[in-house]
Amino acid sequence: AQSVTQLDSQVPVFEEAPVELRCNYSSSVSVYLFWYVQYPNQGLQLLLKYLSGSTLVKGINGFEAEFNKSQTSFHLRKPSVHISDTAEYFCAVSVNDYKLSFGAGTTVTVRA
Amino acid sequence: DSGVTQTPKHLITATGQRVTLRCSPRSGDLSVYWYQQSLDQGLQFLIQYYNGEERAKGNILERFSAQQFPDLHSELNLSSLELGDSALYFCASSAISSGGSDTQYFGPGTRLTVL
Numbered sequence: 001a002q003s004v005t006q007l008d009s010q011v012p013v014f015e016e017a018p019v020e021l022r023c024n025y026s027s028s029v030s031v032y033l034f035w036y037v038q039y040p041n042q043g044l045q046l047l048l049k050y051l052s053g054s055t056l057v058k059g060i061n062g063f064e065a066e067f068n069k070s071q072t073s074f075h076l077r078k079p080s081v082h083i084s085d086t087a088e089y090f091c092a093v094s095v096n097d098y099k100l101s102f103g104a105g106t107t108v109t110v111r112a
Numbered sequence: 113d114s115g116v117t118q119t120p121k122h123l124i125t126a127t128g129q130r131v132t133l134r135c136s137p138r139s140g141d142l143s144v145y146w147y148q149q150s151l152d153q154g155l156q157f158l159i160q161y162y163n164g165e166e167r168a169k170g171n172i173l174e175r176f177s178a179q180q181f182p183d184l185h186s187e188l189n190l191s192s193l194e195l196g197d198s199a200l201y202f203c204a205s206s207a208i209s210s211g212g213s214d215t216q217y218f219g220p221g222t223r224l225t226v227l
Contacts, residue, residue: 032213035138043114043202043218051213090155094212099145102155 002027002093006103013081014111021076021106024090032093033074034100035065042089052075063083086110115139118203124225130191133222136174136203137184143167144186145206146178150199161186162208193226201218202223 007022008054025031030092032051048059072091074091088107092100116186117137125131125180143200147159150170157170161180175193180186190197200223 034215036218043116043220044204045114045218046215049213049215094188096212098143098160098206098208098214099157099170100216101148101157104154 002029002095002101003103004091004093004103006089006091006106008106009104010107011107012109014076016080016081017081017083018077020083020087021091021104021108023074023076025072025074025091027072027093027095029095032094033065033067034094035059035063035074035076036090036092036102038088038090038105040087042043047076047089052079064081081108081110083110083112113218114217116205116217116225118201118222120222121220122152122223122225123227126193126227127193129193129226131188131193131224132199133188133190133203133224134184135188135203135205135219137186138167138217140219141205141207142184143206143208143214144180144184145204146172146186146188147204147218148199149202149221150196155197155202156168158188184214191226195226198224198226 002024034049035047050067091103117136142163142215145160151212158172178188200221202221204217207213
């Protein structure tokens with residue numbers, strides 16, 4: 001079975017500073033990887049996904065992630081954050097059984 | 113707005129009761145998933161339906177059941193409710209065009225509080 005570990009539960013960051021959210025996965029087969037964002041009192045929204053091909057994936061709102069097969073990682077980055085990026089971020093993995101397995105989430109708090 | 117709708121937004125009920133949560137998928141999506149989000153368990157997959165048929169089961173309790181109707185909307189039934197069932201329940205939908213790579217679009221969730 002596959003699993004996801006998000007290495008940071010909380011990440012405080014100043015506005016306009018870069019941020020990196022770390023995600024490691026475990027699976028015995030090839031996986032698909034996703035990052036979702038959950039704003040307060042809302043559902044989950046897809047930021048980006050890795051299916052195959054280029055290991056650098058660009059998503060919405062200036063986010064990007066890099067798939068590293070040897071490190072079994074899929075870290076999310078943004079070069080300059082805004083107050084509006086304050087949210088909870090979830091890394092998720094899927095194989096051919098369709099369901100998503102989520103990490104515990106990382107809460108990003110952006111301060112002015 | 114993902115295009116997935118869930119009703120009700122909030123539900124408060126007592127232990128031992130039964131409730132039904134409803135989900136309408138995005139137009140054209142054939143697959144519906146249910147997830148539970150709680151503080152202690154995080155986001156957990158419960159069950160998936162595809163075009164009316166159960167496709168996969170996750171950590172769903174026997175007290176919980178779901179179905180998908182011919183118009184593709186889905187209902188999650190929770191019975192003999194316990195305090196620990198208090199959580200946010202999400203529905204997601206996807207087109208299921210290519211297995212696990214399909215993007216799942218999430219609804220806004222139903223917050224269930226069991227008193």
